[in-house]
Amino acid sequence: MSTKNTAISVKNLKKSFGENEVLKGVSFDVPQGTMLALLGPNGAGKTTTVKILSTLLKANGGSARIEGHDVSTDPDKVRGVIGLTGQSAAVDELLTGRENLIMMGQLYRLTKKSAVARAEELLIEFDLTEAANRPTKTYSGGMRRRLDLAVSLIATPPIIFLDEPTTGLDPRSRLVMWDIIQRLMDNGTTILLTTQYLEEADQLADKIILINNGIVAAEGTAAELKQKIGKDHFIVTFASKKHYDSARTALKGKITQTNDDELQIHIPIKGTGKDIQAVLKTLDSEKIPISSTDIHKPTLDDVFLNITRKEK
C-alpha cells in the first residue's frame, strides 16, 4: 500500500551482518518534498539503512518502498528516481569534474546534449567552474563533496539520500553545503539525510528520527523532541552556601534540580517573562543576593545523550 504522497516508506526493516543485528525493525515514512534526518551514534546503522534504501544492500526482513517501487523486487525503478551521496565521495579521481558529471548523466540515460547542458548548470551552481577541467584527485574535501552531491543531482531525481554530507568538512564548507541542501528542499526534493550533528538535523530537517540499538528510539520534529526532554529552565547561582540554602527554602516546590557544588538551582519556566519575574521577586523579598543567572533551553544534544544513555 503506497499512498501517493509518501516518497519513502519503510516498514519493520531488519538487517544483520552475521551475529550483529544492526537493524531490528525500523519503520518510518517520509512525505514527498520533506526532509527526514536520521540521527544516531557511530555504528547505529544509518549507512546500512541508506544502502538498503538505495538498493546497495539487501534487507533480511521488512520492506521499503521508494515512490511506490519496492527496493528488493524493483531495484531498477528505484535507481531511476534516487540520487545517492554516500559517506565517502564517490567520484572518479582521474576524470575531471565536468567529465564525471557528463558520464554520470549519460549513465542516468540522459542524452549527451542534456548531460552536457546539465553539467554546466551544476558546475555553476556548485561553484566548481574553475576546477571543472581538473582531475578530481586535485580537489579539496569540500569541493569533492560538492561534486559528489552535484553528480547525484545530475538527472534531477525527486529523492536524494545524503549520508553524512558534512562530516569532516570545515565550518565554511559546511555552511556552503547547508545552503545547497536548503535550496534543494526549496525545489521540492525529498531528502533523507543522516548525520551525527544534532545541530544539522535541527537546522535542516522537517522531522528527526533517532536510531539507537537497531530501533527507532525517538522521533518527531526538533521542537517535539526537545519538549520530551523538558521545558526551559531558569538557573540561579549564589555566591555562598548560606544564600543557596535560604533560596532553596524560599522557592521550595518550584525547584526541580539543585547543584550543591555549583550552588545552583534550576526552576522550570514557561515562556520567559512571568515565571522569572516571580522567582526574582521571591528572592528579593527574602533579601537573598544572586551571583548570576542563566536560561537553559533543551538542545537536541540533551535528547540525544538522554536517550542513548538510557538505552545503554
Next chain:
Amino acid sequence: MLTKLEYKHASKVSAYISDTALMIGRSSRHILRNTDQLLGAFFQPIMFLVLFVSVFGGAIEQSLPEGVSYVNFLMAGIIVQTVAFGSTTTAIALTNDLQKGIIDRFRSLPMSNMAVLNGHVISDIFRNSISTTVMILAGLVIGFRPEADFYGWLGIIGLLLLITLAFSWLSAIIGVLAKSVEAVQWLTFVIIFPLTFASSAFTPTDGMGTVLRVFAENQPITQMVEAVRALILGQPLGDYGWLAVMWCLVLIAISIPITYVLYKRKTTE
C-alpha cells in the same frame, strides 16, 4: 533549473552497449592519465627486449634453426609476455574501483553494472596496442625483420586481440578477488612470470628437462607464442593456429562467467 532534460529511451541491449561504451571511455582515459603506468607500458617492453637480445642472444642463437636471428625469434615471445603483463591493468583498475566508493555510485545508477567490467577489459586492448606498437618499432631498430605479409599481419593483430581478451578476463578474476592493489601486483607477477618463462617465449623448449619441456610444450602460452611467431616469420602455422585460438576462446568462455558471478557476489552483500 534551466535545461529541460531529455532521456534516451533505449532497449535493454542498446542501453548495455552504450553503458559499456561509456565505461570503455572512462577506462581509456584512466590509461592515458595514469602517466606512471603509461611510461611503464612504453619502457618495460623495450627494456625486456634489449636485455634479452643482448644478454641471451649470443647463447640462444646457436640452438635456433638456420637463418633465424634471436631478435626475430624473441619478438613473438616478448609481445605475448607484454600483453600478459599489460592485462594486469584490468585487475589493478578493478581492485581500485572496488576499494573506493565509485562502485557504490555505479550500483545506485540505473545502469548495467557489468559494463564496468567490460570497460576495463576492453580498454586493455587500447593499452596493449600502444605497448605492442612501441615494441615492434624498437625491435625494428635493433634488427627485427618480420616476414609476414599483409594477411599475416591481419592474423597477428586478430590473434593478439584474442590473447589480450583472454588475459584481461583472467586478470579480472584476480581483480575481483584481491584485497589490495599490492596483492594484485605480486599475484599477477608470480603467475605470469613463471608461465612465460616455462614456455617457448624466450628459448626453444629443446634444451629444457623432460618434465619442464612436456609442460612448456603443452601450455597455452607456448601455443600462443608459436602461433604469433609462425605468422611473424611467415612460416606455416601447423597446429599452433587453431590451438592458440581454441585456448583463448576457452579461457574467455570460462573466465567471463566466473568474473561476473564473483563480481556480483562481491558487490551485493
